[in-house]
Amino acid sequence: MKRFLGFVKKEFLHIFRDYRTLFILFGIPVAQILIFGFAVSNDIRNAGVAILDLSHDEITLKLTDKIISSGFFKKTETLLNYKDIDRVFKKGKTKAVIIFENDFGKKLISEGKASLSIIADGSEPNTATLVTNYTTAIVNDFTTELAGPVLNNSIRISPDVKMFYNPNLKSHFMFVPGVVTLILILISALMTSVTITREKEFGTMEVLLVSPLRPIQIILGKVMPYFILSFINVLLILALSWLVFDLPVKGSLILLLAECMLYILMSLSLGILISTVSGNMQQAIFISLIGLMLPTVLLSGFIFPIENMPKIYDYVSSILPPRYFIVIIKNIMIKGTGLMYIWKETLILIIMTLVFIGLSVRKFKIRLE
């Protein structure tokens, strides 16, 4: 045990001596959270809209009021005719113009339908889509409120799934779980695979193997510091998302931390496996980055919903551990569900961890032969 602790201490020294490692360990997660939280925001807040109300009756005034008071929009101007549209867009502050047709209120009551146009500033496609989606949602809400289900209107709504559990439409509710998933697997797998291949490359692994340390002690000793640091990372990210984005953990914090530990363990054993198949540090970095980061970002459901993917990608993504962890962490953090609803995903992660450890041990033994 004393031997082992001395060895663990040495690993910490490596980490703390190397500023780059430290930066990757703690700088990147913080930067990622802040970037995803602030810059890559899917929210709109106080987006400028201009109103062109050709009807100017009670209903259009009410609807306008509802849109403006939603908090997502801010009225920039009230337009008088179509010619003004071009002018107001050129000014740049207005992201969309909402146009009520002539006799909007009258038509709605007598014919049961009226039309309204939303013209968005297409030079910012992302904002444009968001603004139109938000507006149609508000309009839809308004019509049901106004007339109940009897009055079928002609306004089309594209229901947004993410609004269901995210009524405030805050996008960092989606990004924090994704970033945690990405960062943990990346850092844990990358760091362990690099630190182990480094010993191989420098020839110190040979010396360690000849020493009385058992292979299992060597591996554990190398992995233990990263387990502790990754866990600190989890706490850091959660604290940051709570302090900066007001994102609380709805479910059990203990359960969430336990699941995070499982996921870190899984990532570390994946890192060990990567180190047994790669001959040098470059290979380990390459496999970890290309093999883990891209699929995690693209296929795990972090950004793009799995349901919308072609079946084949669905199958590919089912072998990716992040896919399951994302479900787990979203459930605990946002929906506040307990183990009952995520035991299947948890079990899959446990099995994956065991498989990775088993494969690594086998590979390691073959190498020793």
Place this chain on the structure above:
Amino acid sequence: MNNTVISVHNLVKKFGSFTANDNLSFEVYAGEIFGFLGANGAGKTTTIRILSGLSIPTSGEVNVAGFDAYSQTEQIKKNIGYMCQKFSLYEDLTVKENIILYGGIYGMSKSLIRERLIELLAKLRFQEYENRMISDLPPGLRQKLAFSVAVLHEPKIVFLDEPTGGVDPITRRQFWESIYETASRGITLFVTTHYMDEAEYCDRISIMNDGKIVALDTPERLKKQYNATSVEEVFIKIARPV
């Protein structure tokens, strides 16, 4: 006087159908400098791995420092030291930290490590380097330090796998002085090298070819036997059979 520390009888090691060690038999005595020579790919590394407890023989009897190479590899590891051609100290740790690390791995007590550290630094006139990173040291000093670390726990046998690869002649000369000094303390040195002048310094040498030991004796007698003026000549005559 002739205390056997390594005894090998009919050692065979196969990897699939390839025989890396073909029926080796030899003995190494306490306090001896044993040169283990052979061309690249002759099977030296395989033998060293078996003798240091990293690899299990296919058949034959192997006993190192009184322990069996099949069942007591843990005991063997505690009683040997090892230094390889690749540099074996951690460059981002200081001299002191490296010594504490290796001392700890070999289960030495804190006070013993401290004692040896002071002794070692004094012997190598290294005092001012105690808290310097290994990466700041010139290669010659690193080499000396790596060797001192390999014998830090006073092992019975030290394996030196091409310890002087890529080192200048003066440093090599000094390195061999410390090898002699170590041997005089009763520690056995098992050395592989490609430098034939170094082979002349050994008490006895064995020459391996194609998985077999083809010659084993003192350098003097081998030279006489093969009618050669240097070990290099002997080596070329044996290792490249016509």
